[in-house]
Structures are given as C-alpha cells and as structure tokens.
Amino acid sequence: MTRWLLAGGGTAGHVNPLLAVADRLVVEGDEVLVLGTEEGLESRLVPERGYELLVIPRVPFPRRPNGAALRFPRAVLGSIALTGRYLAERGIDGVIGFGGYAAAPAYLAARRLGLPFAIHEQNAKPGMANRLGARMTGAVGVTFPDTPLPHATRVGMPLRREIADLDRAPLQAEARRFLGFDPDRPVLLVTGGSLGARRLNRAAAGNAAAVTAAGWQVLHLAGGRNEEQDPGLAGYRMLEYCDRMDLALAAAELAVSRAGASTVSELSALGLPAVYVPYAVGNGEQRFNAAGVVAAGGALLEEDAAFTPERFAAVVLPLLADRARLAAMAAAATGDGVRDGAERMTRLARAGLAGGGRVPSGA
Numbered sequence: 204m205t206r207w208l209l210a211g212g213g214t215a216g217h218v219n220p221l222l223a224v225a226d227r228l229v230v231e232g233d234e235v236l237v238l239g240t241e242e243g244l245e246s247r248l249v250p251e252r253g254y255e256l257l258v259i260p261r262v263p264f265p266r267r268p269n270g271a272a273l274r275f276p277r278a279v280l281g282s283i284a285l286t287g288r289y290l291a292e293r294g295i296d297g298v299i300g301f302g303g304y305a306a307a308p309a310y311l312a313a314r315r316l317g318l319p320f321a322i323h324e325q326n327a328k329p330g331m332a333n334r335l336g337a338r339m340t341g342a343v344g345v346t347f348p349d350t351p352l353p354h355a356t357r358v359g360m361p362l363r364r365e366i367a368d369l370d371r372a373p374l375q376a377e378a379r380r381f382l383g384f385d386p387d388r389p390v391l392l393v394t395g396g397s398l399g400a401r402r403l404n405r406a407a408a409g410n411a412a413a414v415t416a417a418g419w420q421v422l423h424l425a426g427g428r429n430e431e432q433d434p435g436l437a438g439y440r441m442l443e444y445c446d447r448m449d450l451a452l453a454a455a456e457l458a459v460s461r462a463g464a465s466t467v468s469e470l471s472a473l474g475l476p477a478v479y480v481p482y483a484v485g486n487g488e489q490r491f492n493a494a495g496v497v498a499a500g501g502a503l504l505e506e507d508a509a510f511t512p513e514r515f516a517a518v519v520l521p522l523l524a525d526r527a528r529l530a531a532m533a534a535a536a537t538g539d540g541v542r543d544g545a546e547r548m549t550r551l552a553r554a555g556l557a558g559g560g561r562v563p564s565g566a
C-alpha cells in the first residue's frame with residue numbers, strides 16, 4: 204500500500220480531477236490525503252467525498268511590489284515547512300500535484316525531502332505552479348495534446364467515476380425525469396462552469412421562449428452570482444449549481460458552455476456537442492482548452508464579448524433544429540475525448556514513484 208498526498212484545489216474544475224485520481228488510487232488499494240487551502244472549494248468537496256484535508260495558508264504570488272510582496276518569501280517558506288511536516292508525520296510515500304496554491308509548496312517540500320512527485324495539468328495553457336514543478340519531475344500528465352510543459356505525457360482529464368463510466372443513452376429518460384423534465388423531449392444544458400457566467404446567463408434566459416417553443420427543454424446552471432430572473436416557463440429549469448452533473452450530462456443533447464478544462468473534457472468524453480464561449484480573462488486558457496474539439500468538428504467556438512442574446516439565437520436555434528448536424532458533432536466530440544484519464548494518471552504517478560521521479564519511456 205502506498206500513501207499519497209494529493210495537492211491542489213481552487214474551483215470545482217481543479218478539485219474534481221484531484222478527487223477522480225484519489226478515488227482511483229483508493230480502488231487500487233492505496234491511501235490518500237489531500238493538501239489544500241481553506242478558501243478553495245476543496246474545503247467542502249474533499250471532506251464530502253470522504254478524504255481528510257490538510258490545510259496550508261493561501262499565499263498568492265505578488266503581482267505588485269507592496270507589503271504582501273515583502274512578506275511573500277517568508278510566507279512561502281512557512282508553507283513549504285508546514286507541508287514538509289505533513290509529509291514526514293503522515294508517512295507520505297508520493298505526491299501528486301494538480302496546480303494551484305497548494306501545489307507549489309507541495310512540489311518544493313517533496314523535493315526537499317527527496318520524495319518523488321507527479322503533476323497533472325488540467326488546462327491547455329499551464330499555470331505557474333505546474334510550470335515550476337514540471338522542471339523538477341519526469342512525471343507530468345496533461346489533459347490536452349501540445350500542452351507546453353517539459354516531460355508532458357497526455358493522460359487526458361481524470362474524470363470522476365460517475366461520469367467516466369456513464370452510458371448516456373440508456374440513462375437518458377430516467378435522468379430527465381429525475382431532473383424534473385419530460386423524458387421524451389431533448390434538453391439543452393447551459394453551464395458557466397462552477398462559478399456561472401453572466402453573459403451566458405443573459406443570452407440563455409433571453410432565448411428561453413424561443414428554445415422551449417422549438418420543443419427543447421433547458422437545464423440552466425447559472426452559478427451563485429446570477430442576475431437573471433428564472434423565466435418561469437415549463438421545461439426551463441434554472442439552478443445555481445447541480446450536484447448530479449452525471450445526470451445533467453445524461454439528460455442533455457447539446458451544451459452551451461464556458462470552456463473550463465473539466466467541462467470540455469467531460470462533454471467530449473461523453474460525446475456531447477457544444478457551443479463554447481471561453482472566459483476571456485485569467486491567462487486565456489479556456490480558448491485553448493476548446494481548440495482541439497472545435498478543430499475536430501465536435502463543437503463551435505463563440506467570442507465572449509459578442510455573445511449577446513441575438514448571437515445565441517443566430518447560432519444555437521438553428522442547431523436545435525438540425526439533428527443530423529448534432530449527431531455528426533457528437534461523433535466528432537467522442538473521437539476527441541478521453542474517458543480513462545484517472546487510470547492513466549495513476550499509472551504515470553506510479554511509474555514516477557518507481558523511477559524516483561523519472562518515468563521510463565513507454566510508461
């Protein structure tokens with residue numbers, strides 16, 4: 204039995220792949236502890252899934268020379284030291300980091316103790332912690348091909364079991380009933396990722412009457428900061444957050460979505476066609492996340508700034524009426540998706556552990 208520390212967190216898009224790998228390691232007979240921060244969604248999702256969360260303070264990288272910048276080196280050293288104590292006291296054998304605030308201290312503490320570690324990068328454009336870590340280990344798993352990191356191996360996105368094992372067709376009617384829909388009519392899923400997206404909310408709510416008149420139903424995951432009124436139409440359900448994403452994905456036949464790495468990976472793996480509207484801030488990773496499946500013909504890409512209710516009507520309404528096109532897009536999306544990312548990532552991490560941080564080629 205190996206005892207792992209999985210480090211990372213932030214939004215659901217970061218926590219879910221960590222949980223998928225944790226579940227897989229446990230199925231394979233290992234033990235898992237998680238390292239995160241109080242502020243990230245891991246503080247709710249990790250204990251809910253039955254794992255112990257060890258906490259370190261969140262130390263943002265200073266972008267301006269101010270007081271926080273002066274305190275930064277000391278704060279980072281403190282986080283590394285605390286992580287090192289967790290590693291020693293809990294008898295950790297190996298570390299897997301998923302980027303984010305908790306990952307960099309985990310990489311540095313592991314290195315200091317001579318413990319091998321592996322990395323998973325969710326996004327097509329890597330974040331800072333993983334760019335640092337990837338220079339120090341050979342076990343670097345990435346979701347998308349061509350992710351610019353040293354030692355990158357494409358493993359795909361680790362998907363939670365209930366999504367990776369999902370067979371949509373036989374579950375569809377039951378999933379629709381469970382979510383309060385008519386089982387015989389198609390469902391459009393609108394999702395702004397774990398946080399929601401105002402522009403998507405406005406565009407979807409503004410077309411509620413047209414979409415339902417076209418015979419479709421809508422599951423609109425609007426996020427906690429939604430400003431739109433529920434249109435209150437039969438067949439239109441607006442939720443802040445859906446805890447049964449597996450059922451939402453089984454119920455739907457098309458998605459209008461942000462292009463967070465987990466959402467793109469889930470939709471592609473399950474062969475759901477999509478219209479992606481990448482979030483334009485951050486380091487611009489969402490556009491890159493969607494690029495592969497868009498190029499494969501499994502999804503369309505729309506500019507955030509131009510995604511008005513009128514644009515939604517022009518792009519989405521014709522798709523709802525074109526079942527042949529949706530079927531072709533679904534097939535193309537499936538071809539671009541990866542279902543066994545969790546297994547592939549645990550295999551890579553084990554190879555890294557066996558090789559002391561070096562991964563033999565072909566592992």
Ligand SMILES: CC(=O)N[C@H]1[C@@H](OP(=O)(O)OP(=O)(O)OC[C@H]2O[C@@H](n3ccc(=O)[nH]c3=O)[C@H](O)[C@@H]2O)O[C@H](CO)[C@@H](O)[C@@H]1O
Nearest residue numbers: 214215216219325396397398424444445448463464465466
């Ligand atoms: C604004 C921001 O920081 N976005 C980043 C964040 O997005 P975000 O956290 O939104 O990430 P993703 O779209 O990747 O994942 C959302 C996850 O939440 C789940 N879900 C979503 C809505 C819901 O109601 N219920 C539910 O369970 C989805 O199934 C998915 O697993 O992390 C992603 C993964 O690193 C990045 O690509 C995004 O750029």
